[in-house]
Amino acid sequence: MKSIVQKSKYGASQRRIRNIEAWASVGPVMVYMFIFSLLPVMFVIYLSFTEWNGIIGLPQWVGLKNFVNFFSSSQYLKVLWQTVYIGGIGLILGMTLPFLLALLLNLKIRGQSAYRTVWYIPVVTSFAVMSQIVIVFLNPMDGSLNHFLLSIGLQRVDWQLSTFWMVFWITIFSQWKGMGGGALLFLAGLQSVDPSVYEAAKIDGAGRWRRMVSITVPLMKPMWAFVFVMGINGMFQVFEPIYFITQGGPKGTTTVIVYQLWKDAFVNFQMGMASVGSVVILLIVMACTMVSLKLSKSIY
Amino acid sequence: MHSSALIRGTAHVILFAGGLMMLYPLLYAFFGAMMDPFEYLRSSSLIPIPSHLNFYKFAEMVTYKDFPYWIRNTLFRITWYLIFMVVTSVVLGYFFAKGTFVGRKACFYFILSTMMIPSITAMIPSYVMYARWPWTGGNDVFFGGHGLLNSWGVLLLPGLVSVMSLFLTKQMYDTLPGEYEESARMDGASTYRIIFQIYAPMLKPVLAVILITDFNGIWNDFMTNLIYTDNPGRNLTTISYGMTKLPKLLSNIKLQDHFVSDYPGIFAAAFMIVLPTIAVYLLVQRHIVQGLAMSGLKG
Numbered sequence: 001m002k003s004i005v006q007k008s009k010y011g012a013s014q015r016r017i018r019n020i021e022a023w024a025s026v027g028p029v030m031v032y033m034f035i036f037s038l039l040p041v042m043f044v045i046y047l048s049f050t051e052w053n054g055i056i057g058l059p060q061w062v063g064l065k066n067f068v069n070f071f072s073s074s075q076y077l078k079v080l081w082q083t084v085y086i087g088g089i090g091l092i093l094g095m096t097l098p099f100l101l102a103l104l105l106n107l108k109i110r111g112q113s114a115y116r117t118v119w120y121i122p123v124v125t126s127f128a129v130m131s132q133i134v135i136v137f138l139n140p141m142d143g144s145l146n147h148f149l150l151s152i153g154l155q156r157v158d159w160q161l162s163t164f165w166m167v168f169w170i171t172i173f174s175q176w177k178g179m180g181g182g183a184l185l186f187l188a189g190l191q192s193v194d195p196s197v198y199e200a201a202k203i204d205g206a207g208r209w210r211r212m213v214s215i216t217v218p219l220m221k222p223m224w225a226f227v228f229v230m231g232i233n234g235m236f237q238v239f240e241p242i243y244f245i246t247q248g249g250p251k252g253t254t255t256v257i258v259y260q261l262w263k264d265a266f267v268n269f270q271m272g273m274a275s276v277g278s279v280v281i282l283l284i285v286m287a288c289t290m291v292s293l294k295l296s297k298s299i300y
Numbered sequence: 301m302h303s304s305a306l307i308r309g310t311a312h313v314i315l316f317a318g319g320l321m322m323l324y325p326l327l328y329a330f331f332g333a334m335m336d337p338f339e340y341l342r343s344s345s346l347i348p349i350p351s352h353l354n355f356y357k358f359a360e361m362v363t364y365k366d367f368p369y370w371i372r373n374t375l376f377r378i379t380w381y382l383i384f385m386v387v388t389s390v391v392l393g394y395f396f397a398k399g400t401f402v403g404r405k406a407c408f409y410f411i412l413s414t415m416m417i418p419s420i421t422a423m424i425p426s427y428v429m430y431a432r433w434p435w436t437g438g439n440d441v442f443f444g445g446h447g448l449l450n451s452w453g454v455l456l457l458p459g460l461v462s463v464m465s466l467f468l469t470k471q472m473y474d475t476l477p478g479e480y481e482e483s484a485r486m487d488g489a490s491t492y493r494i495i496f497q498i499y500a501p502m503l504k505p506v507l508a509v510i511l512i513t514d515f516n517g518i519w520n521d522f523m524t525n526l527i528y529t530d531n532p533g534r535n536l537t538t539i540s541y542g543m544t545k546l547p548k549l550l551s552n553i554k555l556q557d558h559f560v561s562d563y564p565g566i567f568a569a570a571f572m573i574v575l576p577t578i579a580v581y582l583l584v585q586r587h588i589v590q591g592l593a594m595s596g597l598k599g
Contacts, residue, residue, distance in 0.1 A: 022401030
């Protein structure tokens with residue numbers, strides 16, 4: 001019935017005009033997205049099978065050589081492992097801390113909105129700018145932290161020479177910046193839970209802890225999946241804190257995959273190897289996205 | 301949910317103490333900026349308390365070297381991107397939500413699927429593509445000069461369409477009733493008139509989200525300068541990249557016959573550069589949660 005009404009309202013010529021109008025608007029954007037989003041992906045896959053300095057000449061086809069090189073050289077495997085473990089720490093903290101924070105921010109207490117505002121502020125700051133403050137703060141000679149340690153009678157620490165401390169500060173810095181964003185997502189999730197579910201559980205005698213484990217956590221499943229996908233995405237794309245604060249050091253122990261591929265491309269001029277790095281990130285991130293989307297759907 | 305006094309008390313303590321930690325780097329920079337370089341180097345406190353409240357460092361840094369140019373370049377980029385993001389989101393959002401054209405679903409899913417591509421993946425191939433962009437920067441067809449690199453082309457062309465914003469706008473359109481459009485059509489209004497005069501005013505919350513995405517994204521954009529421009533002059537440098545050049549410019553400067561690093565200068569600049577993004581966030585804050593709720597990420 002409905003379709004008949006619609007057909008009578010817009011004639012065939014009217015529909016043709018609408019089609020043309022829509023395509024005239026959507027078409028250019030589709031072309032743009034193809035050139036700026038899809039083409040680079042196709043191109044980087046091609047480049048990963050070639051050897052090239054990126055400046056002069058043309059890419060030379062070398063087949064799987066770069067991939068073999070990537071997965072058989074201890075240097076690249078080490079970089080991959082470091083990405084996973086530095087990112088893994090961040091991922092685990094990034095899934096739990098924002099959730100706990102969201103629980104707190106969801107309590108009806110005085111100053112709730114002020115707290116929400118303050119905790120979100122780091123999210124809008126820039127890594128590039130905040131890093132400059134962190135660098136001064138951690139400066140081995142002039143830095144406040146070492147001055148402070150000396151003034152309370154402790155030894156100064158050469159932060160940049162210790163892998164542990166570099167990973168520590170990178171983690172603190174990333175969590176500082178990312179926590180508010182994650183919490184905001186969980187908060188949106190918490191607020192969409194129907195309060196009557198809690199009331200019902202309360203009447204059945206479920207305690208606070210019980211309600212949290214049996215209701216809140218399972219209902220947040222799609223949110224966990226989303227934060228997990230974002231986390232994996234972020235984990236393999238960490239660049240700016242590493243670039244500014246550790247520069248991959250000490251002795252390459254904090255070199256993550258993006259930093260490595262940036263160096264491959266713009267310091268060592270090996271576009272092929274840099275492209276392999278990009279393709280590896282692409283495959284890992286896409287696989288994780290698909291799996292967690294599938295999982296969250298099937299659980300739902 | 302009602303909670304016991306104990307839980308609320310604990311929450312207050314954690315949220316307040318943690319909140320201070322969230323603000324700590326900013327407060328540190330703010331107070332550090334008020335010291336003079338010698339005073340800062342002598343202080344050994346984690347909370348730099350200046351002996352006087354003076355703001356001359358802020359005034360000094362605003363006009364320091366090319367700082368005004370960096371701001372100008374960045375604001376120009378922000379405006380340019382804002383126009384494109386708003387227009388593409390509002391127009392395409394309409395066609396994807398309300399339109400009936402052939403291939404609507406396919407186009408929408410294609411655009412959505414590009415969100416799955418990690419942005420880092422495009423870094424290397426984009427660099428090569430921009431360098432060989434036809435008929436620009438001394439190129440003939442594909443080879444020769446520098447293409448779009450080291451030019452405004454690279455600061456203005458990539459990322460004009462924000463898929464996230466487009467998605468949010470489409471979601472918002474889905475919640476709007478179609479009756480307004482029907483009656484406007486009867487009066488003979490064109491599609492574009494309907495989009496901009498009837499729907500756009502109703503999209504305010506989502507436009508606020510686009511504004512903050514665009515402002516923060518461009519203001520904090522450091523990678524574009526790093527990858528696609530080589531030692532950019534004052535006409536190509538944007539603020540976040542410029543900031544990273546400051547520590548070197550400010551190290552070992554001669555002050556009262558001594559060579560010192562002007563750390564307070566770095567702090568003043570950093571603080572001022574972070575401030576606008578916070579201001580924009582505070583302005584559109586209440587729309588963000590609303591916008592997020594609409595995106596369907598509600599669990």
